[in-house]
Amino acid sequence: MSQPTRAELLRSLAARPQRDLVVIGGGATGLGVAVDAAARGLSVALVEAEDFAKGTSSRATKLVHGGVRYLAQGNLKLVREALRERDVLMRIASHLVQPLQFVLPVYGAKGRWLERFVYGSGLVLYDLLAGKAGYGKTEFLSPAAALERAAGLQPRGLAGAICYWDGQFDDARLALALARTAIARGAIVLNRCAAVGLEHEGGRIAGVVAEDRESGARHVLKARCVINATGVWVDAVRRMDRAVKGDLVAPSQGVHLVVDRGFLPGGRAVLVPKTRDGRVLFAVPWLGSTILGTTDTPRHDLAAEPEPFREEVDFILSEASRYLAKAPGPADVRSVWVGLRPLVRPPHEAGEDTKTLSREHTVRVERSGLVSVTGGKWTTYRAMAEDVLECAMEHELLPRRAAGVTQTLALVGAPARSDVPLGEPPGLHLYGTEAPLVRGLPGAARELAPGLTEAMVRFAARFEYARTVEDVLARRSRLLFLDAKLAASAAAPVAAVLEEELGAPFDAAASAAAFRALAAQYCRLPQT
Ligand SMILES: Cc1cc2nc3c(=O)[nH]c(=O)nc-3n(C[C@H](O)[C@H](O)[C@H](O)COP(=O)(O)OP(=O)(O)OC[C@H]3O[C@@H](n4cnc5c(N)ncnc54)[C@H](O)[C@@H]3O)c2cc1C
Numbered sequence: 330m331s332q333p334t335r336a337e338l339l340r341s342l343a344a345r346p347q348r349d350l351v352v353i354g355g356g357a358t359g360l361g362v363a364v365d366a367a368a369r370g371l372s373v374a375l376v377e378a379e380d381f382a383k384g385t386s387s388r389a390t391k392l393v394h395g396g397v398r399y400l401a402q403g404n405l406k407l408v409r410e411a412l413r414e415r416d417v418l419m420r421i422a423s424h425l426v427q428p429l430q431f432v433l434p435v436y437g438a439k440g441r442w443l444e445r446f447v448y449g450s451g452l453v454l455y456d457l458l459a460g461k462a463g464y465g466k467t468e469f470l471s472p473a474a475a476l477e478r479a480a481g482l483q484p485r486g487l488a489g490a491i492c493y494w495d496g497q498f499d500d501a502r503l504a505l506a507l508a509r510t511a512i513a514r515g516a517i518v519l520n521r522c523a524a525v526g527l528e529h530e531g532g533r534i535a536g537v538v539a540e541d542r543e544s545g546a547r548h549v550l551k552a553r554c555v556i557n558a559t560g561v562w563v564d565a566v567r568r569m570d571r572a573v574k575g576d577l578v579a580p581s582q583g584v585h586l587v588v589d590r591g592f593l594p595g596g597r598a599v600l601v602p603k604t605r606d607g608r609v610l611f612a613v614p615w616l617g618s619t620i621l622g623t624t625d626t627p628r629h630d631l632a633a634e635p636e637p638f639r640e641e642v643d644f645i646l647s648e649a650s651r652y653l654a655k656a657p658g659p660a661d662v663r664s665v666w667v668g669l670r671p672l673v674r675p676p677h678e679a680g681e682d683t684k685t686l687s688r689e690h691t692v693r694v695e696r697s698g699l700v701s702v703t704g705g706k707w708t709t710y711r712a713m714a715e716d717v718l719e720c721a722m723e724h725e726l727l728p729r730r731a732a733g734v735t736q737t738l739a740l741v742g743a744p745a746r747s748d749v750p751l752g753e754p755p756g757l758h759l760y761g762t763e764a765p766l767v768r769g770l771p772g773a774a775r776e777l778a779p780g781l782t783e784a785m786v787r788f789a790a791r792f793e794y795a796r797t798v799e800d801v802l803a804r805r806s807r808l809l810f811l812d813a814k815l816a817a818s819a820a821a822p823v824a825a826v827l828e829e830e831l832g833a834p835f836d837a838a839a840s841a842a843a844f845r846a847l848a849a850q851y852c853r854l855p856q857t
Contacts, residue, residue: 388668
């Protein structure tokens with residue numbers, strides 16, 4: 330397979346004096362923009378300061394969904410758009426996105442008919458909005474049928490359940506597929522390369538100063554259009570521009586806890602639509618484990634690795650214990666991770682209740698011509714990319730090219746469809762059409778950790794631009810997110826393989842030690 334190495338991409342970055350577009354940020358939003366622009370034939374460079382999906386885009390609940398919660402808020406436009414995008418993703422990334430059945434339990438005699446009616450009719454509307462792109466009809470289940478579908482549910486007081494369909498995915502691997510698809514279409518997409526300044530000419534934006542975090546070398550990337558897609562960090566980049574007013578984003582933190590699959594046997598997810606404080610709670614089978622979450626807490630310090638608050642962990646464990654037959658406790662938690670939602674701040678927003686802030690995205694063009702895009706959700710990254718490029722074309726920052734190319738553009742690894750559900754432990758099935766290539770690399774039979782072979786690490790270094798132990802164990806394999814202790818124990822063997830692949834500048838001992846420190850954080854619950 331021919332794919333440029335990072336060194337070759339860096340050389341091309343320095344060689345080209347001018348391009349159509351520079352994208353800042355390699356999460357779902359920026360990568361989606363790069364794929365779309367490159368697919369339309371524009372010349373594109375994308376710079377990501379850390380690693381692809383290192384920010385929010387590796388920390389989602391892993392749902393490709395219309396958003397039942399937004400249905401409850403009456404936001405039909407958002408739901409319809411997301412359901413359409415769910416269908417597109419299922420086709421263009423069939424190896425990483427799959428349908429998933431959800432069980433919504435109803436408890437107690439009081440109000441159970443009303444609850445069933447309200448949630449049931451909402452979910453029937455959800456089916457109608459999905460139309461032909463739906464995966465199955467919403468069903469009303471007796472308590473016995475509910476327990477048959479989701480054996481992990483608390484049987485005491487169970488009055489029945491509603492069963493509906495949605496989708497799930499591997500977020501970080503989808504981000505990698507986007508990065509590699511953009512590269513295959515001629516874009517230069519680089520991790521460990523940060524935007525450290527903006528270039529202006531006559532008061533207009535004219536490019537980006539990018540710093541290669543590995544060598545320290547700086548490059549001036551001239552471009553007609555610069556798109557700032559840095560998620561919760563969008564305002565920091567806006568401040569590199571001239572005289573920007575106000576903040577676009579009100580960040581909100583969401584915590585997930587991962588426990589064994591034994592807490593939710595059967596392969597279906599559980600949605601609790603209204604917890605004691607009015608939030609939703611998910612229990613989702615994912616890569617052989619169960620994800621519990623999430624929370625919604627305003628957060629202003631924008632750490633790369635935010636830590637959970639004690640109340641958030643307590644909330645998830647105590648709510649999960651109310652709805653699951655086997656109550657999870659602190660000792661059952663295999664990994665805890667935190668993501669920051671880039672919620673769009675209304676122009677005159679004063680309050681702090683992030684649950685009521687918009688889940689929709691926003692596009693802003695500054696007077697200088699800098700374009701910022703933020704908000705939205707993973708599911709709608711492709712629609713966001715179309716919107717932001719349309720906006721840039723309307724402002725004559727980019728030459729006009731027709732939209733819609735990405736609706737049918739299979740991402741790298743597609744269109745293989747696997748019979749293995751995403752709820753099952755990780756393996757070669759996640760590589761789609763590239764599985765034979767991985768199998769052909771040295772060490773295909775040597776497991777370094779469950780679901781991670783030596784060959785996969787070599788593949789990560791050769792084709793997926795992995796530069797550190799963390800890149801491999803957090804985002805190429807998802808072991809850090811599944812079992813942080815186990816991931817820490819794989820650091821040394823992974824570092825040894827990376828050393829062979831990456832050569833001299835790679836410091837195996839330092840990379841393994843840095844990863845072990847990070848994994849210790851993912852094991853640690855705030856003290857009670
Ligand atoms: C707890 C939680 C659960 C969620 N669950 C779901 C879900 O189940 N389904 C769903 O559809 N959506 C979900 N979302 C929403 C979704 O994850 C986000 O909307 C999406 O990942 C945001 O992507 P982004 O690219 O805008 O931001 P990010 O992924 O954060 O990407 C921004 C990138 O910009 C980089 N960057 C910052 N500054 C610079 C710079 N100066 N130079 C270069 N790069 C820079 C960062 O390193 C980062 O990688 C969830 C979000 C959270 C927080």
